[in-house]
Amino acid sequence: MSEENKSSPASTEPTATRSTVPMWILVVTLVLLFLGFVFFDRHSGWFDARVYSPYASAEQLDAYQPKTGAAAARAQGKKVYESVCGICHGVDGLGKPGQAPPLAGSEWVNAKGVSRLAHIPLAGANGLISVEGKDWNMNMAAMGAALPDADLAAVLTYIRSSWGNKAGEVTADDVKSVRASMGGHPQPMNGEQMMKMPE
Amino acid sequence: MKNGFAVFFAVCVALGGSWTGFVLAPALQLGTAKQTTILNSSDNWPLQRTGEATLGLQVYRANGCAACHTEQVRQDGVAFEVVLTGAGKINPVAVSNLVSTLKLSGLTKDEADAATVKITAIGGKVETHLAATGADIARGWGVRRSVAADFLYDVPVQLGGVRVGPDLSNIGVRAPDANWQLVHLYAPRAIAKNSAMPPFKFLFQVRKIGASPSPDALNLPQEFAPADGYEVVPKPAAKELAAYLLSLRADAPLYEAPFTPITAKP
Amino acid sequence: MNSAENNFDCTAKIDASCRVPLLALFGGAALWLVLGLALALVASLTFHAPEMFAGHSFLTYGRVSAAANDLLVYGFAIPAALGVILWIFARLSQAELVLPLVPVAAANLWHLGVFVGLATVLGGGSSGFAWLEFPRASAMLLGVAFVLIAISAVATFGQRRERELYPSHWFLLAALLWFPWIYSTANLLLVTAHPVRGVAQAVINWWFANNLIFVWLALVGVGVAFYFLPKISGRPLKSRFYALFAFWTLILFGTWAGIPQGAPVPAWLPALSSVASLLLIVSLIAVAVTTVKTVRGADVVCRGGPFCHIRFGMAAFILSGLMLVAGACPQYTRVLELTWFGQAQAQLQILGFFAIVICGAIYEILPRVMGFELPFKKFVRGQHWCFMAGTVLLAGSLGVGGVLQGLKHFSPDAALPVLRISTLGWMFFLLGSLLFAANIFVMTIKWKLALVRLVIAYVKSPLEISEVKP
Numbered sequence: 001m002s003e004e005n006k007s008s009p010a011s012t013e014p015t016a017t018r019s020t021v022p023m024w025i026l027v028v029t030l031v032l033l034f035l036g037f038v039f040f041d042r043h044s045g046w047f048d049a050r051v052y053s054p055y056a057s058a059e060q061l062d063a064y065q066p067k068t069g070a071a072a073a074r075a076q077g078k079k080v081y082e083s084v085c086g087i088c089h090g091v092d093g094l095g096k097p098g099q100a101p102p103l104a105g106s107e108w109v110n111a112k113g114v115s116r117l118a119h120i121p122l123a124g125a126n127g128l129i130s131v132e133g134k135d136w137n138m139n140m141a142a143m144g145a146a147l148p149d150a151d152l153a154a155v156l157t158y159i160r161s162s163w164g165n166k167a168g169e170v171t172a173d174d175v176k177s178v179r180a181s182m183g184g185h186p187q188p189m190n191g192e193q194m195m196k197m198p199e
Numbered sequence: 200m201k202n203g204f205a206v207f208f209a210v211c212v213a214l215g216g217s218w219t220g221f222v223l224a225p226a227l228q229l230g231t232a233k234q235t236t237i238l239n240s241s242d243n244w245p246l247q248r249t250g251e252a253t254l255g256l257q258v259y260r261a262n263g264c265a266a267c268h269t270e271q272v273r274q275d276g277v278a279f280e281v282v283l284t285g286a287g288k289i290n291p292v293a294v295s296n297l298v299s300t301l302k303l304s305g306l307t308k309d310e311a312d313a314a315t316v317k318i319t320a321i322g323g324k325v326e327t328h329l330a331a332t333g334a335d336i337a338r339g340w341g342v343r344r345s346v347a348a349d350f351l352y353d354v355p356v357q358l359g360g361v362r363v364g365p366d367l368s369n370i371g372v373r374a375p376d377a378n379w380q381l382v383h384l385y386a387p388r389a390i391a392k393n394s395a396m397p398p399f400k401f402l403f404q405v406r407k408i409g410a411s412p413s414p415d416a417l418n419l420p421q422e423f424a425p426a427d428g429y430e431v432v433p434k435p436a437a438k439e440l441a442a443y444l445l446s447l448r449a450d451a452p453l454y455e456a457p458f459t460p461i462t463a464k465p
Numbered sequence: 466m467n468s469a470e471n472n473f474d475c476t477a478k479i480d481a482s483c484r485v486p487l488l489a490l491f492g493g494a495a496l497w498l499v500l501g502l503a504l505a506l507v508a509s510l511t512f513h514a515p516e517m518f519a520g521h522s523f524l525t526y527g528r529v530s531a532a533a534n535d536l537l538v539y540g541f542a543i544p545a546a547l548g549v550i551l552w553i554f555a556r557l558s559q560a561e562l563v564l565p566l567v568p569v570a571a572a573n574l575w576h577l578g579v580f581v582g583l584a585t586v587l588g589g590g591s592s593g594f595a596w597l598e599f600p601r602a603s604a605m606l607l608g609v610a611f612v613l614i615a616i617s618a619v620a621t622f623g624q625r626r627e628r629e630l631y632p633s634h635w636f637l638l639a640a641l642l643w644f645p646w647i648y649s650t651a652n653l654l655l656v657t658a659h660p661v662r663g664v665a666q667a668v669i670n671w672w673f674a675n676n677l678i679f680v681w682l683a684l685v686g687v688g689v690a691f692y693f694l695p696k697i698s699g700r701p702l703k704s705r706f707y708a709l710f711a712f713w714t715l716i717l718f719g720t721w722a723g724i725p726q727g728a729p730v731p732a733w734l735p736a737l738s739s740v741a742s743l744l745l746i747v748s749l750i751a752v753a754v755t756t757v758k759t760v761r762g763a764d765v766v767c768r769g770g771p772f773c774h775i776r777f778g779m780a781a782f783i784l785s786g787l788m789l790v791a792g793a794c795p796q797y798t799r800v801l802e803l804t805w806f807g808q809a810q811a812q813l814q815i816l817g818f819f820a821i822v823i824c825g826a827i828y829e830i831l832p833r834v835m836g837f838e839l840p841f842k843k844f845v846r847g848q849h850w851c852f853m854a855g856t857v858l859l860a861g862s863l864g865v866g867g868v869l870q871g872l873k874h875f876s877p878d879a880a881l882p883v884l885r886i887s888t889l890g891w892m893f894f895l896l897g898s899l900l901f902a903a904n905i906f907v908m909t910i911k912w913k914l915a916l917v918r919l920v921i922a923y924v925k926s927p928l929e930i931s932e933v934k935p
Contacts, residue, residue, distance in 0.1 A: 014692055015707060035743070051732050054276045222672060229668065393877070395512050398519040414607045
């Protein structure tokens with residue numbers, strides 16, 4: 001055996017010395033714990049299941065989401081509006097006296113619910129209607145009846161978010177359900193009749 | 200330390216910490232995950248493998264392919280690009296002049312937002328595109344990082360640990376041809392000159408050509424082809440493995456790993 | 466001196482009580498070590514000539530490398546560890562081994578389980594999880610065997626009269642608790658027809674692999690080293706506090722390492738692993754300080770003996786720990802992750818640290834337990850040099866290869882020249898293991914022959930019967 005230390009066979013089992021606690025190693029541990037916590041705060045996303053590196057937090061991930069969907073929808077809504085509605089209501093949404101009421105600032109456009117608004121292009125409007133304090137008595141054909149749901153939704157979303165209007169979007173499903181509730185031959189309504197409908 | 204029970208309890212707590220953090224918590228958070236949808240779409244992700252591809256995963260596992268190949272793409276960061284979609288009606292000339300002077304790709308989010316504001320202020324219309332960046336992505340191994348959703352239905356998950364060979368998470372996109380996959384399995388050096396990959400000859404059968412050549416027979420280059428009158432035919436395991444490899448793709452944008460897909464213009 | 470003779474008698478009895486269990490464990494361990502290293506060499510050879518084993522499914526790289534890794538850990542490392550633990554507990558308790566036949570039966574169960582696992586992996590039945598390729602049946606055999614041996618070890622520990630624990634006690638007792646915990650968890654959740662869903666499998670796999678390869682081997686290796694370094698040098702362990710501190714920080718922080726940075730999992734998992742790896746530095750410092758203080762100035766002329774083995778192994782452990790920490794630093798993961806660097810760290814831990822330490826311990830234990838000297842004393846030094854050369858060549862080449870791979874973005878030829886050196890490393894390890902196995906096998910044969918001679922002598926000797934007619 002190449003163990004050179006010739007202790008007796010009855011040598012005691014190994015022992016361990018006691019010494020004063022070396023504070024420096026405890027200090028080092030605490031410093032590393034602190035640095036580790038800072039690192040975790042910056043890089044972990046705080047246990048969020050959707051945050052993967054390189055994103056540092058759920059807020060950052062949300063902010064970085066590509067908004068192409070909404071942008072594309074907006075572009076489409078604008079395109080359809082300008083070709084179908086803008087002739088009468090104006091590209092700037094201000095309406096034309098004797099032709100069509102304004103959409104900018106209109107309480108009908110900015111209403112919280114969307115079904116009363118969606119009714120207008122789907123069924124048309126006929127008779128007295130009050131818009132922004134002024135009376136209009138025109139006849140509007142059902143300009144949106146022939147449009148696909150998505151396009152009409154895009155148009156309505158567009159007018160609700162343009163020219164100072166700050167109302168929520170209209171989805172294709174909304175349009176679909178309004179269309180379905182209207183039945184076969186919807187009649188154009190005047191303002192009073194429209195107010196009786198749910199918003 | 201003399202109080203045996205107290206020490207035992209403390210050791211249990213210390214050891215149980217990592218069990219809680221890396222077994223219990225992931226089993227609850229990731230192990231209960233459900234199918235998700237592709238970003239800005241209602242298509243599901245991931246799609247379940249079917250048929251031969253499911254069996255192929257077992258061939259992959261049995262032969263220890265994960266010893267050399269990984270199925271995980273990493274990502275280092277993101278880069279933004281600002282794309283002009285219309286010069287607008289107010290001052291189109293100024294818009295195009297401005298666009299030619301600005302740096303519009305490889306931007307951070309703040310730079311992209313600043314450029315967007317500058318251009319839209321004079322009437323231009325822009326779109327912001329997001330791309331994932333990283334060494335793996337630059338190498339063409341993927342368009343975004345791999346995330347948990349990509350492995351939802353894998354039993355077992357074969358992430359791999361060493362890249363002796365290339366990453367395979369998008370091999371179904373890079374090499375969508377079944378014959379290529381089979382030739383590569385039979386004779387890797389037919390595809391990559393000095394490949395260290397062992398030929399998986401036991402997954403194939405060299406047999407005499409019958410009345411007419413088999414439709415499954417491999418198209419091999421001359422130096423790897425069998426003798427005249429013989430053909431190389433894949434066994435069922437080889438076909439399953441090829442089907443599995445063809446099913447490997449992770450190229451759809453997700454909420455956790457967003458990017459702007461490059462769509463073909465209509 | 467009478468008390469010295471009594472002590473010697475007592476110690477000899479304690480050693481003798483361990484004889485059969487230890488032979489059962491070490492004999493199998495030596496066999497699996499040789500076979501595992503041979504398979505690893507076969508796997509390594511495929512890099513030089515991929516065509517070599519192309520026609521045989523059981524020799525393909527994916528199966529052979531997995532089998533080799535499992536044989537090194539389950540076939541060699543764990544049984545060797547258990548044998549050493551049994552003896553150390555018996556000695557520290559100053560009591561004979563309790564229930565000595567239980568470890569004998571369990572050792573045979575264990576080796577059967579390893580055999581079943583090996584056959585399954587080479588036959589294509591691998592579970593698909595790294596370091597956990599053995600099938601359910603094998604895992605059950607291994608689990609039961611381990612628990613049986615642990616029962617004997619803990620019962621022996623319970624026989625101690627000295628109430629205060631020696632530092633090695635904590636390390637080794639924690640190891641006896643931790644392996645069944647991690648092994649049963651991993652097998653129940655992964656090696657089953659319906660494992661946890663999705664990437665949680667990978668997380669649990671990484672947790673298990675880190676806790677087995679880094680934490681468990683460290684617990685046993687450091688515990689064994691902290692027993693033998695003072696014992697061989699005749700000096701006390703310096704100091705109790707550092708050893709305690711190393712133990713607690715190892716199990717508090719070391720158990721949380723192991724999740725790779727770029728993994729397809731939410732960011733909080735790799736972040737926790739990074740922080741844990743950073744804190745592991747204090748554990749490594751404590752182990753290093755204890756080892757250096759205990760060893761420095763020790764009056765031991767080593768000449769390739771067990772003291773050299775264990776000292777080198779501890780240095781390899783510190784290096785392996787530092788490699789683990791480096792691999793978890795976000796700045797370096799781009800270069801180090803998913804390369805040969807991780808494999809280098811694992812092999813450095815298993816072979817460079819643990820195998821060398823445990824072989825040194827076995828060389829100290831076997832002569833005492835058998836009652837006669839090692840048949841081939843020169844082989845001890847030969848094995849030491851072979852394993853040292855193997856460690857440097859294997860871990861060094863794979864480590865460098867990994868860095869090259871990372872720097873060249875995994876271009877195919879980046880690591881190939883360096884891999885050729887690793888084959889040389891495996892060859893040195895295989896040679897060293899043959900030297901180790903030779904000692905163990907010849908000792909076993911000598912003992913069995915002695916038994917046979919004893920039986921023959923007994924049969925031939927006249928019986929004492931009261932009425933004998935002349």
